Amino acid sequence: MAVDAHTVSEFPGTGAASDLMPSRTDDTEAFYSALDNDGRLLLQLCRACNRHRTPTVPVCPHCGAREFTWTAAAGTGRLYSWVRYHRPYLSPFASLTPYSVGLVELAEGPRMFGRLVGIPSPVIGMRVRTVLERWSDGVVVPAFGAAEEGE
Amino acid sequence: MNRASTTVSVAGVGTAGFARHSGVSAIALADIALTEALDDCGLSRASVDGLLVHIGSPRGADYDTLARMLGLYVGFAGQTWAHGRFTGTIIQHAVLALAHGLAEYVVCLATFRNSVWGRHGTTGFPDFAEAIREGGGPHAETLPAGLAAPIGGAAMAAQRYMHVYGVDAAKLGAVALAQRRAALQNPLAVMREPLDLATYLRSPFVVEPLRRLDCSVPVDTAVAVVLTRADRARDMPRPPVDVLGFQGLSAGPDEFVFGPPGLGVHQVSAVNRRPEGAAQAVFRTTGLTPADIDTLHCYDGFSPQVLWTLERFGFCPAGESADWVQGGRIEIDGELPVNTSGGHLSEGHSNGWGQTIEIVRQLRGEAGPRQVNDCQTAMWATTFGDAIIYGR
Ligand SMILES: [Zn+2]
Numbered sequence: 122m123a124v125d126a127h128t129v130s131e132f133p134g135t136g137a138a139s140d141l142m143p144s145r146t147d148d149t150e151a152f153y154s155a156l157d158n159d160g161r162l163l164l165q166l167c168r169a170c171n172r173h174r175t176p177t178v179p180v181c182p183h184c185g186a187r188e189f190t191w192t193a194a195a196g197t198g199r200l201y202s203w204v205r206y207h208r209p210y211l212s213p214f215a216s217l218t219p220y221s222v223g224l225v226e227l228a229e230g231p232r233m234f235g236r237l238v239g240i241p242s243p244v245i246g247m248r249v250r251t252v253l254e255r256w257s258d259g260v261v262v263p264a265f266g267a268a269e270e271g272e
Numbered sequence: 273m274n275r276a277s278t279t280v281s282v283a284g285v286g287t288a289g290f291a292r293h294s295g296v297s298a299i300a301l302a303d304i305a306l307t308e309a310l311d312d313c314g315l316s317r318a319s320v321d322g323l324l325v326h327i328g329s330p331r332g333a334d335y336d337t338l339a340r341m342l343g344l345y346v347g348f349a350g351q352t353w354a355h356g357r358f359t360g361t362i363i364q365h366a367v368l369a370l371a372h373g374l375a376e377y378v379v380c381l382a383t384f385r386n387s388v389w390g391r392h393g394t395t396g397f398p399d400f401a402e403a404i405r406e407g408g409g410p411h412a413e414t415l416p417a418g419l420a421a422p423i424g425g426a427a428m429a430a431q432r433y434m435h436v437y438g439v440d441a442a443k444l445g446a447v448a449l450a451q452r453r454a455a456l457q458n459p460l461a462v463m464r465e466p467l468d469l470a471t472y473l474r475s476p477f478v479v480e481p482l483r484r485l486d487c488s489v490p491v492d493t494a495v496a497v498v499l500t501r502a503d504r505a506r507d508m509p510r511p512p513v514d515v516l517g518f519q520g521l522s523a524g525p526d527e528f529v530f531g532p533p534g535l536g537v538h539q540v541s542a543v544n545r546r547p548e549g550a551a552q553a554v555f556r557t558t559g560l561t562p563a564d565i566d567t568l569h570c571y572d573g574f575s576p577q578v579l580w581t582l583e584r585f586g587f588c589p590a591g592e593s594a595d596w597v598q599g600g601r602i603e604i605d606g607e608l609p610v611n612t613s614g615g616h617l618s619e620g621h622s623n624g625w626g627q628t629i630e631i632v633r634q635l636r637g638e639a640g641p642r643q644v645n646d647c648q649t650a651m652w653a654t655t656f657g658d659a660i661i662y663g664r
Contacts, residue, residue, distance in 0.1 A: 141415035141416045142416055143404045176408065182539070201432065202429070202431045202432035202435070204427040205480035207478060207479065208478055208479070210391065210394050214418045214420075219480075224428055232539055245432070262417065264417070
């Protein structure tokens with residue numbers, strides 16, 4: 122299934138995403154470079170048990186198989202849980218506080234954390250879609266906004 | 273069958289107390305706690321031949337530094353990762369070491385000075401790096417998403433839990449209120465102002481849905497616990513407190529550290545649940561049931577963890593704990609007194625060591641105004657799945 126690249130907007134906070142990222146490894150490079158360069162959110166699809174997964178890991182946590190392919194996430198999902206930070210722990214988010222972070226169950230199955238953008242009153246179960254944000258150092262980070270009608 | 277565990281007892285306990293700002297080093301705190309614990313059981317430092325340390329550097333001090341600085345010569349030592357959740361593991365390792373003859377007198381030592389560090393998980397502090405290790409932190413920290421600090425994962429689990437089971441803030445507040453009422457009877461507790469529901473509900477959100485009064489109070493403290501074989505403990509000054517049985521910390525794809533199995537937080541299954549209640553090893557191996565426990569002590573870095581521990585260990589059914597704790601049921605004269613020292617929420621965040629010495633004091637009958645009537649069994653249990661049952 123062909124999936125279009127997602128819209129990339131500018132992260133409104135201050136600072137470099139690379140200061141907050143886990144170091145990139147051979148296992149994770151494809152995931153991050155697809156985000157930064159193509160605006161695509163990739164998921165690993167296990168060749169053995171046919172389940173999608175994220176975050177990127179070299180071994181399937183469901184069945185232990187090592188073989189997988191990359192698939193592009195449709196970008197839609199439902200809000201599974203969320204929190205609102207009333208105190209900043211991380212300096213890049215200080216100017217955005219209070220800000221919300223969601224746990225989103227993607228259409229493909231895995232759950233992913235992302236900042237909630239333009240959702241003043243999050244409701245568990247609401248439909249959301251991926252909105253990627255490019256930070257000042259060029260790193261692209263997945264976030265989520267409210268889905269439009271029909272998504 | 274944890275047959276070996278029936279042969280080990282707590283012989284002595286000591287603490288440097290709980291202070292927002294102690295003004296003394298982690299080593300000095302450890303020395304105070306160790307001195308009190310050895311006095312409590314009539315031992316000299318020369319008798320100690322085993323040392324287990326929880327919370328090493330930088331918040332505390334590592335086992336080798338402590339042995340050198342405190343003048344201990346040990347032939348058995350161990351140390352766990354500098355996280356709160358290893359209290360039970362440390363005690364379990366002591367029991368195993370004693371049962372297998374690795375040592376005769378093991379000191380379990382936790383010392384840490386939080387007042388010199390910033391809020392846990394904040395940019396720029398020494399423990400910040402763990403939030404970006406192995407693709408994310410141990411409490412689901414995902415920093416580029418803004419999900420930071422242990423409270424982030426706990427709040428995410430709490431929001432889902434409250435949604436699924438229809439728990440409102442007022443019901444959650446019963447946990448903080450009960451533990452504060454207990455702390456009013458504990459001269460060592462740092463939070464000793466009476467607390468009512470209106471005050472709780474006015475408490476500001478830190479990471480919504482968790483409020484400041486749902487969060488433990490960071491303190492400086494040290495606790496020392498001396499364990500030995502039960503036959504030796506019976507000849508020592510204080511009444512021995514026996515380790516009746518235990519089960520270890522759980523981890524794996526169906527476990528998220530700050531939420532109950534089956535809730536589905538992070539990548540955890542929303543279906544699979546681990547064995548619960550009386551089916552768990554700690555009950556099977558001791559032949560006890562939740563109804564046999566006189567007082568429960570649990571890890572309460574955040575107030576919902578008390579609810580999840582009650583459910584995980586079968587004190588009430590899944591999803592019913594918020595109703596179950598209403599009406600004083602978990603208070604000192606209630607059906608199941610919980611965290612009678614005030615716990616992390618009110619005594620101060622001791623990573624479970626304050627509760628451990630409280631268990632010993634309750635079973636010795638030394639708890640004064642907060643003494644649980646005819647206390648024969650006491651349990652340590654956590655959201656993380658580990659547990660210890662103590663008895664006298
Ligand atoms: Zn698989």
